[in-house]
Amino acid sequence: MTPWVRRQQALADYTLAAMARRRVKNIGLLLIYALVIFVIASATLFSTALRHEAEIVLAEAPELIVQNLVMGRHDMISAEIIEELEAIRGVGGVTGRLWGYFYDRVNGANYTLMVPLDPKMVPPAGQALFGEALPRTRGLGWDTAPLFLSRYPGDLFRLDPAGRLSHESALVSADLILLGEEDFRAFFDLPPAVYTDIAVSIRNSREIDTIVAKAGKLLPNARLVTRDEISRTYQKLFYWREGIMVAMAGASVLAFAIFAAEKASGLSAEETREIGILKAIGWDTRDVIAMKLWEGGLISLGAFLFGTGLAYLHVFAFDAALFASVLKGWSVIYPDFRLTPMIDGVQLTALFFLTVLPYTAATIVPIWRAATADPDQVMR
Amino acid sequence: MTRRSPLVFGLIGAGCALLALEAMHSKLMTPAGAARMARSAELVRRAGLTDLALFTEARFARNPALADLHTAFQDSPLSFEHFPSGTFAPRPAAGFGQGTLRFGTEEDAR
Amino acid sequence: MISLHAVRKLYNEGRPSEVTALGGIDLEIARDALTVFRGPSGSGKTTLLSVISCMARPSSGRVFVDGRNVSGLPESFLTQERRRTFGFVFQRFNLIRGLTVLENVLLPAAPLGRAPRDDAERATARLEALGLGPKAHVLVEQLSGGEAQRTAIARALINDPPVLIADEPTANLDTELAMRFLDIVAGLRAEGRTVVMTSHDPRIWQAALVDRVVALRDGRLDEEQP
Numbered sequence: 001m002t003p004w005v006r007r008q009q010a011l012a013d014y015t016l017a018a019m020a021r022r023r024v025k026n027i028g029l030l031l032i033y034a035l036v037i038f039v040i041a042s043a044t045l046f047s048t049a050l051r052h053e054a055e056i057v058l059a060e061a062p063e064l065i066v067q068n069l070v071m072g073r074h075d076m077i078s079a080e081i082i083e084e085l086e087a088i089r090g091v092g093g094v095t096g097r098l099w100g101y102f103y104d105r106v107n108g109a110n111y112t113l114m115v116p117l118d119p120k121m122v123p124p125a126g127q128a129l130f131g132e133a134l135p136r137t138r139g140l141g142w143d144t145a146p147l148f149l150s151r152y153p154g155d156l157f158r159l160d161p162a163g164r165l166s167h168e169s170a171l172v173s174a175d176l177i178l179l180g181e182e183d184f185r186a187f188f189d190l191p192p193a194v195y196t197d198i199a200v201s202i203r204n205s206r207e208i209d210t211i212v213a214k215a216g217k218l219l220p221n222a223r224l225v226t227r228d229e230i231s232r233t234y235q236k237l238f239y240w241r242e243g244i245m246v247a248m249a250g251a252s253v254l255a256f257a258i259f260a261a262e263k264a265s266g267l268s269a270e271e272t273r274e275i276g277i278l279k280a281i282g283w284d285t286r287d288v289i290a291m292k293l294w295e296g297g298l299i300s301l302g303a304f305l306f307g308t309g310l311a312y313l314h315v316f317a318f319d320a321a322l323f324a325s326v327l328k329g330w331s332v333i334y335p336d337f338r339l340t341p342m343i344d345g346v347q348l349t350a351l352f353f354l355t356v357l358p359y360t361a362a363t364i365v366p367i368w369r370a371a372t373a374d375p376d377q378v379m380r
Numbered sequence: 381m382t383r384r385s386p387l388v389f390g391l392i393g394a395g396c397a398l399l400a401l402e403a404m405h406s407k408l409m410t411p412a413g414a415a416r417m418a419r420s421a422e423l424v425r426r427a428g429l430t431d432l433a434l435f436t437e438a439r440f441a442r443n444p445a446l447a448d449l450h451t452a453f454q455d456s457p458l459s460f461e462h463f464p465s466g467t468f469a470p471r472p473a474a475g476f477g478q479g480t481l482r483f484g485t486e487e488d489a490r
Numbered sequence: 491m492i493s494l495h496a497v498r499k500l501y502n503e504g505r506p507s508e509v510t511a512l513g514g515i516d517l518e519i520a521r522d523a524l525t526v527f528r529g530p531s532g533s534g535k536t537t538l539l540s541v542i543s544c545m546a547r548p549s550s551g552r553v554f555v556d557g558r559n560v561s562g563l564p565e566s567f568l569t570q571e572r573r574r575t576f577g578f579v580f581q582r583f584n585l586i587r588g589l590t591v592l593e594n595v596l597l598p599a600a601p602l603g604r605a606p607r608d609d610a611e612r613a614t615a616r617l618e619a620l621g622l623g624p625k626a627h628v629l630v631e632q633l634s635g636g637e638a639q640r641t642a643i644a645r646a647l648i649n650d651p652p653v654l655i656a657d658e659p660t661a662n663l664d665t666e667l668a669m670r671f672l673d674i675v676a677g678l679r680a681e682g683r684t685v686v687m688t689s690h691d692p693r694i695w696q697a698a699l700v701d702r703v704v705a706l707r708d709g710r711l712d713e714e715q716p
Contacts, residue, residue, distance in 0.1 A: 056417040234444075305399060309399055
């Protein structure tokens with residue numbers, strides 16, 4: 001061991017001995033600090049994983065959605081428009097989408113009924129594919145149990161299961177009922193030749209802007225939503241939710257920093273005296289500062305490791321049980337999904353610097369004056 | 381000086397090891413996760429989905445990407461949250477659904 | 491060993507509350523001698539002690555330690571000089587509460603980066619020599635006055651300094667303990683250490699052991715006594 005290492009170890013030992021005198025207070029401080037970091041790290045980890053998932057999964061969404069707007073509100077779109085869109089150069093395929101919502105009086109949930117775009121996926125008449133949450137919230141115990149939907153008092157609409165959508169895709173499909181076009185139109189009493197909106201596939205993704213411009217000229221009343229915009233919506237949405245959490249926790253970080261500075265600047269007479277003694281018996285200003293750096297560093301590093309480590313377990317092993325509702329929202333139908341763990345090194349580093357440095361600085365700065373005071377004070 | 385530092389450094393090391401293990405765990409889980417996400421993406425492609433099924437309560441919440449331009453209560457700093465999904469208040473215990481498919485007494489009479 | 495030339499020390503310099511603690515002192519302190527500063531309180535004994543021991547810098551004048559001028563050194567060099575040359579026993583002992591006797595004794599060694607085992611062995615040996623062996627792992631607040639002082643002495647000697655500085659070492663001790671302290675000092679002199687202390691205790695400056703008594707009054711040297 002080099003003298004430098006031995007010196008650092010001796011200073012750390014002194015710090016720990018001094019902290020051990022107020023064991024309960026210091027451990028309490030560490031725990032509260034770790035809790036603050038735990039909250040921020042949980043929010044960050046959760047939101048990052050969810051954003052990542054949304055980005056990957058929604059990358060397969062239709063390149064362009066064309067909505068009809070009436071008085072600024074979404075309205076059914078005429079099938080004639082499909083042909084008009086197909087005429088635009090560069091457009092691959094144009095398909096009318098049929099989807100709508102249904103409020104189930106039985107359990108108070110909203111379902112999304114939809115006709116799949118891929119014809120091979122469309123179930124036969126009278127049958128439907130159910131999302132993961134549907135059998136769960138309606139208590140359909142066995143796989144062949146039919147689903148009865150009641151649109152108005154006295155009405156029953158029967159759908160037999162053609163299968164269930166896999167549990168692992170719950171994040172996009174939990175509330176889905178995928179059914180055939182005839183069933184869909186019958187269920188919603190929808191006239192033929194109208195669609196909810198139109199999905200446009202585009203052969204060359206670099207032409208999206210041009211095609212959007214052309215479609216916009218062709219359909220001045222339509223709203224055009226590109227895949228990028230869909231993805232961006234989710235990125236922003238989860239950033240926003242994460243932001244709420246971090247802002248709240250940020251306030252506690254600030255409160256904590258104020259508390260730490262207050263604690264350190266209001267150095268007790270005893271602490272000031274101890275620093276004086278250390279200086280008098282031969283400690284240098286640098287030794288005192290290094291010793292205090294160890295104090296701040298050990299507390300904040302310990303809190304960071306502890307808080308972040310637990311946050312990972314919390315988010316990925318326990319499904320963010322403590323505040324999932326804030327981060328992802330709650331619903332009667334809530335997808336039962338497990339996030340794929342993901343650590344964003346940049347974010348963790350930022351968290352490290354945002355938590356460890358301010359605390360250490362808050363402990364160090366007020367010490368400076370005490371540490372630079374003349375050592376002969378203790379003799380007076 | 382009582383040597384407390386080995387214990388504390390040990391704890392710090394254990395914390396670092398925990399983080400490293402977690403980083404390794406997340407790396408190990410990545411292929412499986414990617415495969416799962418690919419299957420979800422496949423469903424998105426085949427069904428033509430545009431949104432996550434996270435907020436199923438209302439139109440602007442179920443499909444935020446396709447919400448009307450003028451819909452109120454969208455996710456913005458002023459609206460604070462989707463209504464009613466994901467508020468800071470818990471979900472009401474009662475008032476969601478009747479529990480069974482039953483009809484009112486006047487319907488029974490018919 | 492240590493010489494002072496026209497040393498003045500002012501506190502609160504330039505302010506209305508300015509105090510002249512030392513008003514121009516010329517002094518030689520011999521190696522291997524036991525020197526005692528005596529004088530009433532406020533006479534500048536303690537200030538003189540801190541100037542000699544590189545604890546405080548003089549406002550003017552020069553201080554030489556082993557022929558090196560230390561009065562103009564920046565703080566970090568002064569600290570090094572102090573570490574190398576002086577060990578301190580303070581009037582109120584200045585032990586750090588909540589630490590054990592051994593931990594207190596090892597404090598001055600902490601920033602030096604020496605092998606901790608050697609330091610611990612030396613400290614234990616010193617504590618045993620001072621009769622504190624069984625108390626090594628006792629918290630310092632549980633010590634009696636005499637034990638606390640011996641702990642402070644052991645601490646002052648951990649870095650093996652050639653000069654021991656003691657400020658009113660017997661002020662808080664009864665006669666028996668004061669005599670015991672002088673025995674310890676005799677032992678240190680036999681080890682070849684220079685000892686400088688302040689005292690207004692006649693038991694000290696009348697002791698046969700003392701080589702030289704320097705009397706101070708109002709920050710100046712009074713008449714010298716043998």
